[in-house]
Amino acid sequence: MRIDVVTIFPGYFDALELSLLGKARRRGLIDVRVHDLRDSAHDKHRTVDDTPSGGGAGMVMTPEPWGEALDAILAEGAEADRPAGEPEPLLLFPSPAGEVFTQRMARELAEERHLVFGCGRYEGIDQRVFDEYAERGRVRLVSIGDYVLNGGEVAAIAMIEAIGRLVPGVVGNPDSLVEESHEADGLLEYPSYTKPAVWRGREVPPVLLSGDHAAVEAWRREQRIERTRRVRPELLPRELRGGAPGRHAAD
Numbered sequence: 222m223r224i225d226v227v228t229i230f231p232g233y234f235d236a237l238e239l240s241l242l243g244k245a246r247r248r249g250l251i252d253v254r255v256h257d258l259r260d261s262a263h264d265k266h267r268t269v270d271d272t273p274s275g276g277g278a279g280m281v282m283t284p285e286p287w288g289e290a291l292d293a294i295l296a297e298g299a300e301a302d303r304p305a306g307e308p309e310p311l312l313l314f315p316s317p318a319g320e321v322f323t324q325r326m327a328r329e330l331a332e333e334r335h336l337v338f339g340c341g342r343y344e345g346i347d348q349r350v351f352d353e354y355a356e357r358g359r360v361r362l363v364s365i366g367d368y369v370l371n372g373g374e375v376a377a378i379a380m381i382e383a384i385g386r387l388v389p390g391v392v393g394n395p396d397s398l399v400e401e402s403h404e405a406d407g408l409l410e411y412p413s414y415t416k417p418a419v420w421r422g423r424e425v426p427p428v429l430l431s432g433d434h435a436a437v438e439a440w441r442r443e444q445r446i447e448r449t450r451r452v453r454p455e456l457l458p459r460e461l462r463g464g465a466p467g468r469h470a471a472d
């Protein structure tokens with residue numbers, strides 16, 4: 222998978238040199254290329270913003286640098302002899318006004334060959350950039366939650382991590398992803414424990430030390446249902462709604 226990122230803060234993406242994603246990049250599983258939008262702004266001050274049309278507070282990112290930067294990436298992708306029938310790269314713009322990013326979307330995006338993230342700043346990007354590229358290919362505005370960040374970089378890093386870890390070979394033990402794939406049912410994770418068996422008088426639940434795998438699986442499923450019912454009842458499948466609340470640890 223190739224991932225291009227356009228941003229005025231390329232340094233944010235140094236984080237992608239670390240840990241699993243850094244290893245995946247060095248192993249050639251994921252090719253991440255970060256582009257400074259200001260390299261596509263040719264005035265003396267490499268300006269990428271201007272006052273909002275119609276007035277209002279703040280500044281808006283002008284379309285010209287975005288057009289030059291995105292055209293260059295898309296042209297490069299085309300020259301890299303994209304196999305016949307392979308779709309155009311998918312352009313993703315983090316936005317508070319976007320569709321909400323979910324694990325389902327992460328799985329869907331992990332199937333793509335080429336993603337391009339456009340990270341806005343200020344009050345956002347001139348709408349005509351989205352319109353231009355939606356006419357020429359695929360564009361999705363994506364929110365990572367109902368709160369407002371100062372720009373798209375943190376959202377892009379979160380999405381790249383969630384997507385990257387699903388790319389085959391990135392996560393050492395694919396079994397853990399298999400477990401997650403059961404989370405397609407939308408239930409939250411069960412609580413995790415490890416050694417020591419007792420910590421400050423708090424025991425690991427005995428069932429987890431029983432060696433009875435069927436009992437452990439049943440306990441974990443019950444914990445997932447209980448936690449989901451308590452924390453995110455809207456995620457419960459219809460057939461699991463209702464039912465007496467069980468005893469539960471704090472979250």
Ligand SMILES: N#Cc1ccccc1Cn1ccc2ccc(-c3cc(N)[nH]n3)cc21
Nearest residue numbers: 315316317341342345365366369370372373
């Ligand atoms: N747009 C906008 C905007 C509008 C008003 C005030 C501040 C901003 C900042 N901003 C500029 C770019 C940009 C990109 C993504 C987010 C973003 C995503 C999620 N899920 N929250 N925030 C915010 C972004």
